[in-house]
Amino acid sequence: MRLPLILAAALAAAAPALAQEVKFSPDATLDCMEKQRVPGADATCIGESARACFQRMKNPANSDIAACMGKESEYWKGRMDAAYDKMAGLAAVADEAFAKTAKSKDIPFSLVEDLAIQQQKWAEWREIRCAVEAMMRRGSPYTMTAAASCTMKRIGEQALFLEDAVTYMETK
Incomplete structure (x- = not known):
């Protein structure tokens, strides 16, 4: 729970310094992902749209850069939430089908429950991880951008x- 407070405080302190309009589009990230030919390489495209956002600005301040990263984080959060919801539905169907098998008595796990636990623990880990990355740079101008970059990437x-x-799950 520390990161939201750290990031909120950093952004609040920087809010008056936000002199430039943030024009964000996910296009640079999507274009990068479309060009990937190696499975799993899409992750290298995370941040491309944030970079395009702040590169369009004239002399962006750290607060401008962090704001662009925040916009890309929001984009990824929308995708993450949509995928989580779809996965939860698929998990429920898979749990129901598995419950009808003889193996279900020997393997008493629920994909629905495990998915929910994983997402909760992941969110806790992300907050701690990004707080550490930000605090490694405390006292420098990069605290805010470190937190924003870490959050966006995770x-x-x-x-x-x-x-x-x-x-x-859909191809199974």
């Missing part, structure tokens, strides 16, 4: 993981 990775999980 949410993007989780979105891609869940989307891959959905694809796997």
Whole structure:
């Protein structure tokens, strides 16, 4: 729970410094992902749209850069939430089908429950991980951008993981 407070405080302190309009589009990230030819390489595209966002600005401040990263985080969060919801539905169907098998008595696990626990623990881990990355830079101008970058990357990775999980479950 520390990261939201750290990030909120950093962004609140920087809010007056936000002199430039943030024009975000996910296109650069999507274009990068479309060009990937190696499975799993989509994660290297996380941040491309944030970069395009702040590169369009004239002399972006750290707060501008962090704002662009925040916009890309929001984009990935939307994808992550949609994939999680779809995966939860697929997990419920899989649990129901598995419950009808003889193996279900020997393997008393629930994909629905495990998915929910995984998502909760992942969110806790992300907050701690990003707080550490930000605090390693405390007292420097990069605290805010470190927190924003870490958050953007971790949410993007989780979105891609869940989307891959959905694809796997749909082809099973």
